[in-house]
Amino acid sequence: MKLSLSRATTLVLVLSATLATSGCRTQSVRPPTPALSSSASEAPKALPPWVEEPFGAERLHKTELWLGEQDPQKRSFWLIEAELELAMGRLQEVQQEVRRGGASSQSALQASRVRNARTALEKIAHEDSADESQQKRAQDSLASADTLLAQLGQSRKTTGVPVIARAQWGAAPARAALMIKNSGGWKKITVHHSAEADPTPLDGSAASSAAALRQIQRSHLKGKTPPWGDIGYHYLIDPEGRVFQGRDLAWQGAHAKGDNNIQNIGICLLGNFDEEKPTQAALDSLRKLLDDLRRTYRIPRSEVHKHADFRSTDCPGKFLKPWVEAYRKGSGSDSAAHAN
Numbered sequence: 001m002k003l004s005l006s007r008a009t010t011l012v013l014v015l016s017a018t019l020a021t022s023g024c025r026t027q028s029v030r031p032p033t034p035a036l037s038s039s040a041s042e043a044p045k046a047l048p049p050w051v052e053e054p055f056g057a058e059r060l061h062k063t064e065l066w067l068g069e070q071d072p073q074k075r076s077f078w079l080i081e082a083e084l085e086l087a088m089g090r091l092q093e094v095q096q097e098v099r100r101g102g103a104s105s106q107s108a109l110q111a112s113r114v115r116n117a118r119t120a121l122e123k124i125a126h127e128d129s130a131d132e133s134q135q136k137r138a139q140d141s142l143a144s145a146d147t148l149l150a151q152l153g154q155s156r157k158t159t160g161v162p163v164i165a166r167a168q169w170g171a172a173p174a175r176a177a178l179m180i181k182n183s184g185g186w187k188k189i190t191v192h193h194s195a196e197a198d199p200t201p202l203d204g205s206a207a208s209s210a211a212a213l214r215q216i217q218r219s220h221l222k223g224k225t226p227p228w229g230d231i232g233y234h235y236l237i238d239p240e241g242r243v244f245q246g247r248d249l250a251w252q253g254a255h256a257k258g259d260n261n262i263q264n265i266g267i268c269l270l271g272n273f274d275e276e277k278p279t280q281a282a283l284d285s286l287r288k289l290l291d292d293l294r295r296t297y298r299i300p301r302s303e304v305h306k307h308a309d310f311r312s313t314d315c316p317g318k319f320l321k322p323w324v325e326a327y328r329k330g331s332g333s334d335s336a337a338h339a340n
């Protein structure tokens with residue numbers, strides 16, 4: 001951080017004042033927004049690094065990285081503050097997109113992001129470890145989240161399939177420090193099948209699909225060396241055609257090996273399509289999701305791939321590969337109903 005001489009002098013004065021009144025031995029100045037905890041014993045000795053960052057994308061990024069290193073069970077003032085800032089920041093990103101006129105084909109995707117933020121806010125609004133100011137800010141933001149969801153739902157241009165948010169399938173928290181930020185937008189999409197060695201049985205219920213997703217996430221978080229920061233795919237689709245949010249689109253996926261993951265959205269259909277055919281419901285949702293993502297990120301059909309296009313693998317299975325190839329070649333217009 002570069003400071004002009006007068007700015008530096010002011011900082012020293014503020015610091016002295018802080019030291020004189022609170023006796024706090026920190027080297028930094030607290031930001032103006034968060035209210036200080038009422039109990040002095042809760043005040044941490046060192047401030048987290050993101051606190052000194054100006055408000056904006058870089059601060060959110062640092063906050064997220066820092067959160068990934070914390071134990072989410074230890075509900076300290078700064079942990080809650082970080083969760084609160086992150087949720088409010090994500091909400092603002094969607095608000096800005098909507099204001100710029102983005103609430104059209106991508107509203108289902110945006111709604112899913114709002115619901116992810118909303119889950120964090122809901123928790124803080126009602127938790128005892130949060131102080132009064134934090135609870136109030138969470139409450140206020142919950143109201144904005146609901147307004148935003150209503151706006152997105154009312155958008156008449158909505159064509160998107162609804163996307164089930166992470167909290168609804170019981171996703172474990174992602175570890176930001178183990179992931180790579182996506183930058184420069186999205187340029188391609190890759191389709192996979194899950195083909196687990198010992199898959200969670202699916203009985204058609206959303207609960208069984210959620211359990212299958214948690215199993216896949218666990219294997220990605222714990223069964224990899226080095227461990228991954230989250231489930232590798234950005235979206236997953238079950239045989240009933242339900243679309244689930246996987247890894248947040250803020251991050252590069254882990255599904256196509258190494259540099260192939262750069263600006264590459266990963267979609268995984270649950271099942272082994274070397275052994276069975278994908279259901280019509282799953283294919284209908286896949287088509288809608290592909291259409292949505294391509295419109296949103298301006299991805300040409302020619303950049304919709306099979307996993308096997310990048311490396312030697314059977315993925316996404318002999319019964320799904322021809323479908324992806326047909327989609328890439330452009331069977332039917334984007335808006336036309338799917339007729340086999």
Ligand SMILES: [Zn+2]
Nearest residue numbers: 192193307315
């Ligand atoms: Zn694959």
